[in-house]
Amino acid sequence: MANNTDGQTKRTSTFREKMIFAEQYCAKNDLQFTPVRRKVLELLLKSDRALGAYELLDLLREVGFKPQPPVAYRALEFLIKYGFAHKVEHLNAFVACIHPGKEHSPAFMICRSCDSVSEMDTLRSDSMLAENLISQGFKVEEAVIEARGLCEACADVEVK
Amino acid sequence: MANNTDGQTKRTSTFREKMIFAEQYCAKNDLQFTPVRRKVLELLLKSDRALGAYELLDLLREVGFKPQPPVAYRALEFLIKYGFAHKVEHLNAFVACIHPGKEHSPAFMICRSCDSVSEMDTLRSDSMLAENLISQGFKVEEAVIEARGLCEACADVEVK
DNA sequence: GATAAGATGTTATATCGTAACATCCTATAG
DNA sequence: CTATAGGATGTTACGATATAACATCTTATC
Ligand SMILES: [Zn+2]
Ligand SMILES: [Zn+2]
Ligand SMILES: [Zn+2]
Ligand SMILES: [Zn+2]
Numbered sequence: 001m002a003n004n005t006d007g008q009t010k011r012t013s014t015f016r017e018k019m020i021f022a023e024q025y026c027a028k029n030d031l032q033f034t035p036v037r038r039k040v041l042e043l044l045l046k047s048d049r050a051l052g053a054y055e056l057l058d059l060l061r062e063v064g065f066k067p068q069p070p071v072a073y074r075a076l077e078f079l080i081k082y083g084f085a086h087k088v089e090h091l092n093a094f095v096a097c098i099h100p101g102k103e104h105s106p107a108f109m110i111c112r113s114c115d116s117v118s119e120m121d122t123l124r125s126d127s128m129l130a131e132n133l134i135s136q137g138f139k140v141e142e143a144v145i146e147a148r149g150l151c152e153a154c155a156d157v158e159v160k
Numbered sequence: 161m162a163n164n165t166d167g168q169t170k171r172t173s174t175f176r177e178k179m180i181f182a183e184q185y186c187a188k189n190d191l192q193f194t195p196v197r198r199k200v201l202e203l204l205l206k207s208d209r210a211l212g213a214y215e216l217l218d219l220l221r222e223v224g225f226k227p228q229p230p231v232a233y234r235a236l237e238f239l240i241k242y243g244f245a246h247k248v249e250h251l252n253a254f255v256a257c258i259h260p261g262k263e264h265s266p267a268f269m270i271c272r273s274c275d276s277v278s279e280m281d282t283l284r285s286d287s288m289l290a291e292n293l294i295s296q297g298f299k300v301e302e303a304v305i306e307a308r309g310l311c312e313a314c315a316d317v318e319v320k
Numbered sequence: 321g322a323t324a325a326g327a328t329g330t331t332a333t334a335t336c337g338t339a340a341c342a343t344c345c346t347a348t349a350g
Numbered sequence: 351c352t353a354t355a356g357g358a359t360g361t362t363a364c365g366a367t368a369t370a371a372c373a374t375c376t377t378a379t380c
Binding site for chain 1: 300
């Protein structure tokens with residue numbers, strides 16, 4: 001989680017930074033960062049797994065909302081549209097973006113053992129892929145890359 | 161479709177080759193290439209779009225089968241397991257593989273205008289991606305790449 | 321306080337996918 | 351020629367994911 005001495009602090013800090021960024025981005029662009037939208041983003045940021053829409057609905061109910069499915073889907077639609085979250089197609093589930101505000105197509109690493117989902121740090125995959133496909137006559141506008149396998153921690157455990 | 165003088169012939173030929181390959185592969189490996197499985201593969205091969213499971217069910221009914229959903233899903237499961245077809249996650253739909261028998265993770269180009277789905281010719285994307293992610297400590301076992309954009313034909317039309 | 325735009329509440333339903341169990345079909349063994 | 355076992359299919363019933371459509375509320379602006 002962190003390469004400083006206190007994982008929790010590091011994580012909380014990152015979480016706060018992301019929430020503040022979303023706050024400011026919305027203010028700047030006349031977008032309403034409403035309670036449901038804020039809470040859904042919070043829940044996604046706090047999870048290291050991708051969360052399904054109905055899972056989010058349950059979590060929202062636990063904190064006092066009484067939402068029907070469209071509420072979750074609309075919040076997710078907003079977060080995805082403005083780059084705060086992504087959908088992981090292979091899981092029909094959703095994650096917070098690790099670098100919101102930067103134009104990019106996401107690439108995910110999904111661990112089959114612990115179900116963790118992490119977004120690639122680099123944005124290189126975009127250009128790699130685009131160049132490759134353009135040579136085949138296809139004009140890429142958006143791409144989804146989802147790799148399944150073992151995360152570092154789970155690979156270490158499986159050393160047998 | 162073809163760079164010979166008769167697109168239909170070329171396509172039919174490819175279609176036949178793929179069916180014969182499946183036939184022989186199943187015979188060699190003690191797999192049953194049953195009527196439903198054969199028909200589903202035929203339908204996928206003849207389509208340039210990805211087909212949903214319920215769409216396949218309708219098509220099967222048109223040719224005399226009377227299948228319930230599990231029938232289609234089981235045929236697809238078989239075809240995917242042995243490399244004759246892939247699922248396009250972004251569409252919740254299925255396509256025939258263009259190079260069955262070769263171990264690979266598929267990469268798709270999905271046209272937003274005509275809905276055509278084509279699989280990448282090369283298998284390079286596999287190694288590209290794996291190398292990239294391994295450097296981040298993730299061991300890729302399988303990957304899904306789905307690019308959305310414009311196919312060559314539709315890009316030409318949109319020249320405005 | 322009227323108006324309009326956007327957000328949310330609510331119902332109902334569409335779409336995608338699977339668990340579970342019955343039945344059939346085809347080997348190969350006794 | 352049964353028996354029995356495995357794989358394939360038929361069938362019912364449901365679970366999980368997602369959206370259409372319309373009512374209501376909130377907020378900002380005029
Ligand atoms: Zn991202
Ligand atoms: Zn893991
Ligand atoms: Zn393929
Ligand atoms: Zn096209």
